[in-house]
Structure formats: C-alpha cells, structure tokens
Amino acid sequence: MSVDFDKIYHNLDPVPGMLRLQEGGLGWKAQDRLVTVSAQDISYMQWMRVARNFQLKIGLKSDREREVFDGLVRDDFERLSKTVKEYYGVTLETREISFRGWNWGRTEYRGSDLSFQVSGRTMFDIPVQKIANSNIASKTEVSLEFIDPTASAQGEPTDASQGSSRKADELVEMRFYIPNTDRSRQTIGDKEDDEEKNENENNEDEQSAAQLFHDQIKDKAEIGQVSGDGLVVFNDILVVTPRGRYEIDMYPTFIRLRGKTYDYKILYSSIKRLFVLPKTDEMHVLLVVALDPPIRQGQTKYPYITMQFPNNEELDATINMEESEISEKYGDRLQKHYDAPAYEVVAQVFRGLSGKDITTPKTFKSYNNQHAIKCNVKANQGDLYVMEKSLFFVTKQPIYIPFNDIQSAQFSRVGGAISSSRTFDLRVVQRSGGENIFSGINREEHEPLEEFLTSKKVKTKNNLNEELIGAPLQVDDDSDSEMDEGDKRARKLAKAAAASGGGGEDEESEEDEDFQASSSDDGSPSEGSSDEDEDGDAKMSSKKSKDKDFDEPPKKKARKQASDDAIQVDSD
Structure with a gap:
C-alpha cells in the first residue's frame, strides 16, 4: 500500500514528478530520474511554506544531504502527516518562515543545516556539506565560500537539471557580521605540567565571536580536519600561489589544503590541467594545477595552484588503500607506493586521483638550452613555457594560451633605439578577443621561437628586420644633421666675434680719432664750426x-x- 502525490519537484528540478510513500521508504520519479530514501535513514521531516507552495524537507541520518520536495498544497498536510507517522514513526514538524526582511538574527544548527533564525522563525538554511571554506574577513566578519553546486564529486552533473543550470546565477559566497565578543581561556603548553597549567589559566585572551563561529563552521563542515578516509598526506608543501605552506590531504573525491590562515576543499572535478615545469634556475620544479571554478581568498580568485619543489628532494609516500582496490578503481594510473623526487610523487598522485594527464615541455629548446624563456607581461616578470599545444606564462597569476586560440603572433621591437635592439616583444592576439604582450625577450630567442611557432602552424609576423635596417640609419642621419647645425651655429658665432674684434665699428672709431687728431694739431677749429658743432663733437667723443x-x-x-x-x- 502506498500514498502518492503528483506534480512534486525535487530540489530545484524544473521538471515535476510523482512522490510515493511506502512502508520501506519513499521515492520520487520524473521521466528517467529516480530518487529513493530508505525509512531507516530518515531522521526528521519538516513542513514549511516556500515559493512553490509547500515543502517537505527530510533530514537523513547518513552522510547524505537532506532531501527536499516542493509543490505540495495545504490540503496535503493532514494526509502526509498521518502517513509519515504511520510508516516511519516520525512527527511532521511545522516550521514558520520569516517574512520580515530583516538581515539580523541568530544562527543554530539543525541536523546538517545551518539555520538563520529571525524572531524564532527560519529565514534560510545552509547545508554545511556545501561549505567549501570559511575565512575570517575581519575581526567581526566571517566569509563562507560554497562548493560549485553544478557538479558532483566525480565531476558529472547529478542530474539533467543541474547539468542544464551551469550557466545560471548561483551563490558562491556569503558573509556574516558578528559584533559580539566572548572571553575564553586559551591553554598553551603541556597540560601535565601543573606550573605551566596555572600560568596559562591566568592568561585570558579576548576571543571574538566571529572566531568562535568560524571554528564551529570548520568543525561542522569538516574543513581542515583529517578523517579516516584520507589516502595520503603531503606535509609542509611550499605553495607559491596562493602563497604559503600547506598540508595537502588527498581523499578519494576531493583534496584538502590546510594552511595557517586559509583552508580549501577542492573537488577533483575542478582540476582541468596539470603542469610539471622545470624552472630556469635549474634548481626547482613547479607543479601547477589549473582549476575551474577557482579557489578564492575574499575577492581574489586563484585559477591556478602553483607548488614549488627542489629538484633534488626525495619523497616516500604510501597510498592508504589496498592494491586490489587501487587496481580496480584507478588501474595503472595510481600505485601503492612511491619513492622518487618529491615533485614527481605529488604529480603522479594528483594524476592518478584526478584522472588528468600531466603536461610538460618537451620539444622546444631556448637559446640557453632551456624549456622556458624569461620575459615580462606588463610589470610582472616570469617564465614563458612553450608547450606542444600551448604557451604558458608562469607568474603570480599564470596565463595559458592554447595554439588553436592564437590568431597571430607578432615579433616587434619598441622604439628602435640602440638599447632596445638587444630584446624584442612577442604580441599574441587570441581568437577569443584577448591580447598579451611578452616583452623584454632576449634577441637570441627570436629564431628558435619563430621556427617552433611556424612548425605548429601558428600565424607569425616578423617586424624585426625592417626595424633593424631603419633604426641605425635614422640615428646616424639625426646625429649628422645635429652636428651640421651645430657647426653652422659655431661658424656664425666665430664670424660675429671676428667682426666685432676688427670690423666696422673699430674702423669707424679709427677714422674718427684720425679726424680729431688732425683738427687738434692746427690748434683751431675748422671753418663753419659753432657751439652746436662743439656739442656734437663732445657727444661723438x-x-x-x-x-x-x-x-x-x-x-x-x-x-x-x-x-x-x-x-x-x-x-x-
């Protein structure tokens, strides 16, 4: 015997189905999708008003998330309440929803949910299993980041509705402002030592309520905790981006990065690519993990995790799983035991658990016989790795450009001055609309780089030859013209100086002196002289x-x- 309800929605599924309750459990079916819940797994059942009429919320005893069914009408309450009491021995609770619109209230945990209460009524619930990370944004703020809801742990959509909603808006972060404080004692040292214990009991630090809320979230969501399902742990790994030292816990379906300040939960489905890159210093090797969606620190997104290892560091690791199980689940991609360089061990474990191949530079060699070329993108200095199918610029925020997305690659030199002739720029225009300029590349790298890109059928344009021919000539012409003009000015000044030293004015003055000397020898002025002439002679003298x-x-x-x-x- 069963009780059926028609036109019922499961979670956010846009397609309605039929909900059937039986003594052994309940099930929901719509087209080719089926959801079942065993009677032994039911912990509680709640009835509440939602956007699509009324909702039946079922809390589960196991680690599974709660199940939610919408579309019930008010008249279904009595029949549903009687059925769940008879079949499952559970009382159907009625929860009132807050419609006040307030943004302040209290939080409490109801099973696996974090419930936000306003005046004793529920405003919203947050499943703690969906919380990927909890950070203290400030002394009074806690930031919660959520796992991508469109993908399951294996990297496939849980159902068609989730797969079709990948491009829809979704909640990725929520912040809580918690102004109150609480005084708690912090015990440090060996508890068995009575003297240290008494000293620590007297040291009371004021701990913010935000810190307590953050610790509770980490405990409930198991963020940063190691459970018995862990396969292997890598301790004290230097992570360049985001910067810090982390412990990396590998689980069957996700990775946990645990640092001093931030903890991250990363699903293997978020890993898109793996790169193992030798650095140009020939002392370190980088392991770069490309993520989509990226991890976050506040408003900053990190689509790449860059780990750095010394190339001579050895590592011994053992997978916490039986060899038969490893062979059955992962085949030859994962081994039971590893004893090799550290970067190789970590990369192989990432490869085996995520199912992604490792990309390394192989064919291309620079002028210095290295796989990378030093260059700059704007003010960021880094290494440009030329792969078989892509360009990969590694810096704090790496840039990945596949060859099939390159519209053109142009070699040019800025300015044309003598100092800039030692380097050149590579301007890459992408079909997707982006553009990147890799500047400050050594001149000797031009020939091997252009030959490799041409061999990969990348459209290239070389503007270096024209500039090399025109730049020196232009500099010489300018310098010669400047020297000619300088000579002309010098000659003019010399002529002017010569003229002033023995030219017209001196000759005139000599003639005037001769005239005066001849007139003074006679002892009398010339004929027709007057006072005006004497005044004129005085002015002239x-x-x-x-x-x-x-x-x-x-x-x-x-x-x-x-x-x-x-x-x-x-x-x-």
Missing part, C-alpha cells in the same frame, strides 16, 4: 669712449694709431 671701454681694442691698434699720427705730423 663720449660715444667713442664708450665704444672703446666696451670693445677694449688690443694694443696693436694703439701702436698703429700712434704710428699713423706720427706719419700725419711728418706730412704736415
């Missing part, structure tokens, strides 16, 4: 004295003038 003071003629002229006077006297 003063002008000549000024000219003499300014020009300061050399002594040769004085001797010449004396000889001329002597000749004039003799002639008289």
Whole structure:
C-alpha cells in the first residue's frame, strides 16, 4: 500500500514528478530520474511554506544531504502527516518562515543545516556539506565560500537539471557580521605540567565571536580536519600561489589544503590541467594545477595552484588503500607506493586521483638550452613555457594560451633605439578577443621561437628586420644633421666675434680719432664750426669712449694709431 502525490519537484528540478510513500521508504520519479530514501535513514521531516507552495524537507541520518520536495498544497498536510507517522514513526514538524526582511538574527544548527533564525522563525538554511571554506574577513566578519553546486564529486552533473543550470546565477559566497565578543581561556603548553597549567589559566585572551563561529563552521563542515578516509598526506608543501605552506590531504573525491590562515576543499572535478615545469634556475620544479571554478581568498580568485619543489628532494609516500582496490578503481594510473623526487610523487598522485594527464615541455629548446624563456607581461616578470599545444606564462597569476586560440603572433621591437635592439616583444592576439604582450625577450630567442611557432602552424609576423635596417640609419642621419647645425651655429658665432674684434665699428672709431687728431694739431677749429658743432663733437667723443671701454681694442691698434699720427705730423 502506498500514498502518492503528483506534480512534486525535487530540489530545484524544473521538471515535476510523482512522490510515493511506502512502508520501506519513499521515492520520487520524473521521466528517467529516480530518487529513493530508505525509512531507516530518515531522521526528521519538516513542513514549511516556500515559493512553490509547500515543502517537505527530510533530514537523513547518513552522510547524505537532506532531501527536499516542493509543490505540495495545504490540503496535503493532514494526509502526509498521518502517513509519515504511520510508516516511519516520525512527527511532521511545522516550521514558520520569516517574512520580515530583516538581515539580523541568530544562527543554530539543525541536523546538517545551518539555520538563520529571525524572531524564532527560519529565514534560510545552509547545508554545511556545501561549505567549501570559511575565512575570517575581519575581526567581526566571517566569509563562507560554497562548493560549485553544478557538479558532483566525480565531476558529472547529478542530474539533467543541474547539468542544464551551469550557466545560471548561483551563490558562491556569503558573509556574516558578528559584533559580539566572548572571553575564553586559551591553554598553551603541556597540560601535565601543573606550573605551566596555572600560568596559562591566568592568561585570558579576548576571543571574538566571529572566531568562535568560524571554528564551529570548520568543525561542522569538516574543513581542515583529517578523517579516516584520507589516502595520503603531503606535509609542509611550499605553495607559491596562493602563497604559503600547506598540508595537502588527498581523499578519494576531493583534496584538502590546510594552511595557517586559509583552508580549501577542492573537488577533483575542478582540476582541468596539470603542469610539471622545470624552472630556469635549474634548481626547482613547479607543479601547477589549473582549476575551474577557482579557489578564492575574499575577492581574489586563484585559477591556478602553483607548488614549488627542489629538484633534488626525495619523497616516500604510501597510498592508504589496498592494491586490489587501487587496481580496480584507478588501474595503472595510481600505485601503492612511491619513492622518487618529491615533485614527481605529488604529480603522479594528483594524476592518478584526478584522472588528468600531466603536461610538460618537451620539444622546444631556448637559446640557453632551456624549456622556458624569461620575459615580462606588463610589470610582472616570469617564465614563458612553450608547450606542444600551448604557451604558458608562469607568474603570480599564470596565463595559458592554447595554439588553436592564437590568431597571430607578432615579433616587434619598441622604439628602435640602440638599447632596445638587444630584446624584442612577442604580441599574441587570441581568437577569443584577448591580447598579451611578452616583452623584454632576449634577441637570441627570436629564431628558435619563430621556427617552433611556424612548425605548429601558428600565424607569425616578423617586424624585426625592417626595424633593424631603419633604426641605425635614422640615428646616424639625426646625429649628422645635429652636428651640421651645430657647426653652422659655431661658424656664425666665430664670424660675429671676428667682426666685432676688427670690423666696422673699430674702423669707424679709427677714422674718427684720425679726424680729431688732425683738427687738434692746427690748434683751431675748422671753418663753419659753432657751439652746436662743439656739442656734437663732445657727444661723438663720449660715444667713442664708450665704444672703446666696451670693445677694449688690443694694443696693436694703439701702436698703429700712434704710428699713423706720427706719419700725419711728418706730412704736415
């Protein structure tokens, strides 16, 4: 015997189905999808008003999330309440929903849910299994980040509705402001030592309520905790992006990164690519994990996790799983025991559990016989790795460009000056609309890089030859023209100086002096002279004295003038 309800929705599924309750449990079916719940797994059942009429919320005893069914009408309450009491021995609770619109209230845990209460009524619930990370944004703020709800732990949509809603809006972060504080004692040291215990009991630190809320979330959501299902743990791994040292716990379906400040839960379905890259210093090796969706620290997104290992560091690791189970689930992609360089061990475990292949640079060799080229993108310096199918620039925020997305690659030099002839720029235009300029590349890297890109059928354009021909000539012409103009100006100044030293004004002054000397020898003024003439002669003599003071003629002229006077006297 069973009780059926038609036009019932499961979670956010847009397609309605039939909900059937039987003594052994209940099931929901719509088209080719089926959801079943065993009677032994039912912990509680709640009835509440939601957007799609009324909702039946079922809490489960196992680790599974709660099950939610919408679309029930008010008249179904009595029949449903009687049925669940008879079949499952559970009382159907009625929960009132808050419609006040307030954004302040209290939080409490109801089973596997974090419930936000306003005046004793529920405003919303958060399943703690969906919380990927909890961070303390400030002394009074806690930030909750959620797992991508569109993918399951295996990387496939749980049903068609979730698969079709990948492009829809979704909640990825929520912040709680918690202003109150609570005084708690912090015990440090060996508890068996009575003296240290008494000292620590006297040291009371004021711990914020935000910190307590953060710790509760981490405990309920099992963030940063190691459970018995862990396969292997890598301790004290240096992570360049996001920067810090982390413990990496590998589980069958996800990874846990545990740091001093931040903890992350990463599903294997979020891993898109794995890169093992030798650095140009020949002392370290990078393991880069590409993620989609990326992890977050507040408003900052990190689509890549970059780990750095010394190339001579060895690591011994054992997978906490039977060999038969490893062979059955992972085949030859995962081994029971590893004893090799640290970067190789971690990379192989990531490869085996995530199912993604490892990409390494193989064919391309730079001028210095390395797999990477040093260059800059804007103000960020990094290494440009030339792969078989892509370009990968590794810096704090790596840039990945597949060859099939490159519209053109242009080699050019900025400016054309002599100093810039030692380097060149690589401008990559993508078909998707992006553009990146890799600047400051050594000139010797041009030939091997262009040959490799051409061999991969990447459209290239070389602007270096034209600039090399035109730049030096232009510099020489400019310098010669500047020198010519300088010579012309120098010659003009020399001529002016020569003219001022023995030219027209001095000759005029000599003629004036000769005229005065001849007139003074007679002892009387010339005919037709008057007071006006004397005044004019006085003005002229003063002008000549000024000219003499300014020009300061050399002594040769004085001797010449004396000889001329002597000749004039003799002639008289």
